[in-house]
Amino acid sequence: MEKIIDKTTAGKLSHRILLIFALAILLAAEGFFGYSLHQLSERQEQIKHDYSRVNNITYGLFSVQQWKDKVAAIVHHQVSGLKITRKQKKVLQGEVEQVLLALIDKAEALVNKPKKTISGKIQKFAIKNFVNSDSIRAQVPSFARKIIAEIDNPKNKKQLGRMALGEFNEIAKEESQDTAFVANNAIMKKIYNSYGVSSNAQLNQKLSSSLINIRKQTYAYCFGMLSCVIVVLAFWWLLRRRTDLHATLFIMSLLFAFILLGVGLTASMIEVDARIRSLDFVLLGEHVVFNDQVLFFQSKSIMDVVRVLISQSAIDSVLVGVLILAFSILFPVVKLTSTGVHLLGGKRWAENRIIRYFAFQSGKWSMADVIVIAILMAYIGLNGLLENQLRALNINNDSLTILTTNNTALQPGYIIFICFVLYGLILSTILKSITPHDVH
Secondary structure, three states, X not given: OHHHHHHHXXXXXXXXXXXXXXXXXXXXXXXXXXXXXXXXXXXXXXXHHHHHHHOEHHHOXXXXXXXXXXXXXXXXXXXXXXXXXHHHHHHHHHHHHHHHHHHHHHHHHHHXXXXXXXXXXXXXXXXHHHOOHHHHHHOHHHXXXXXXXXXXXXXXXXXXXXXXXXXXXXXXXXXXOOHHHHHHHHHHHHHHHHHOOOOHHHHHHHHHHHHHHHHHHHHHHHHHHHHHHHHHHHHHHHOOOOHHHHHHHHHHHHHHHHHHHHHHHHOOOEEEEEEEEEEEEEEOOEEEEEEEEEEEEEEEOHHHHXXXXXXXXXXXXXXHHHHHHHHHHHHHHHHHHHHHHHHHOOHHHHOOHHHHHHHHOHHHOOOHHHHHHHHHHHHHHHHHHHXXXXXXXXXXXXXXXXXXXXXXXXXXXXXXXXXXXXXXHHHHHHHHHHOOOOOO
C-alpha cells in the first residue's frame, strides 16, 4: 500500500516538474518576446522623435534657410537659362531705345528750364554750347545694343541672380546668427552623425526603412507574447481535472501576467502624429515642394504619462499622476502578488483580511480596465479632431497643393495591456474555482 502511495506521489511530483519545465520554457519565450518588444518600442520612439525633429515645420516650411535654398535653385536655373531670341532682342531694342530717348528728353527739359541763380545759368549755357543732344539721340540704338549685350553676358547673369537673392541672403544671415537656430543646427548635425548621413534626404530614407522593419518585428513579438498566454490558458483547459497541478500552474500563470504588465506599462501605447505630407506651389514657373513637414508628434507609455504628470508643478497634475500610479500600476501588482500568497500560503495567510481583500475584492478599485477605455476614447477623440483640423488645410488647385496626413495610432503596448487586463480577469475567475480556502 505504501509503495502504491509512493508511486502515486512520485508520479505527481514528476508531472509537476514536467509542467514547471514546460511552462518555464514558455515563460522564457514570453520574456524574450517582451524584452525585444520593449527595446524595439524605445528604438521606434527615438527614431520617430529624431525624424520629427529634423522634419519639424519650424525648421522646414518656416525656415528662411530652406526657402533661400529652394528659391536660389529656381533663380539660378531661371537666370542661367535666360536666352534672348533675335525677335525678343528686336522688341527689347525698341523698348530700351524709348526709355533712353525719354531720359534724354527729360534731361533736356530740365536744362531748358529757366534758371534764377548764376551757377544755374552758367550750367545751362555750357550744356547748350558744348552738348549736342541730337548727336546723343543718334547714338541711342548703339547704347541699347550694348545694354542688351550686357544683360546676355553670363557673368552679368550670375550677378543678376545674386542681386535677386540679396534680400533673402540678408534675412537668412540674420536667422543663422540666432541662438535657437545655432542650437538646433548643432542637434541636427549630431543626429546626422549618429545615423551616418549628411543630408535630410538620406536621413529620411534611412529612418523610413528602419521604421518599416521595426514595425513588422514589433507586431511579431507582440503576437508572440499573446500566443504564449493562449498556450497557458490551453494548459488550464487540458489540466482542468488535475487538481494536484492547479497550484503550480496558477503560480506560473502569475509570472506570465507580471511580464504582460511590465511590457504593457513601459511600451508605447499611443502615438499622435500630424504632418503636412506635401506642400507644392508654382514660383517663376517652377514647383517649390516641401514634404513631410511634422506639425506635432508625441509617443507615450503609461509610465511616461505618470512621470510627466508627477513632474509638473501644478498640484492637480501631480494628483492625477499619483492616482494613475496607485490604481493602475500598484494595485494590479499587489493584486497579483496577493493571489499567489493566498494560494501558496497557509490558512493563516490565505484568510488574512488584507490578502483576501486584494486577491478577490480589489478589482473594483483597480483602474487598469479604465485606463484601457480612457486611452481608446482619447485615441478616437484625438483622431477625429486631427482629421477635421487637417482636412481644413487641404488645398488642391493649379497654383497650390497642400496634402495633410494624420498618422495617430495605437501602439503594440496598448494590445499587451489589454491582454493583461483580460488575462487578469481570467486568473481571478480561476482562483475562485481552485482555492481550498474561504473567499468570503
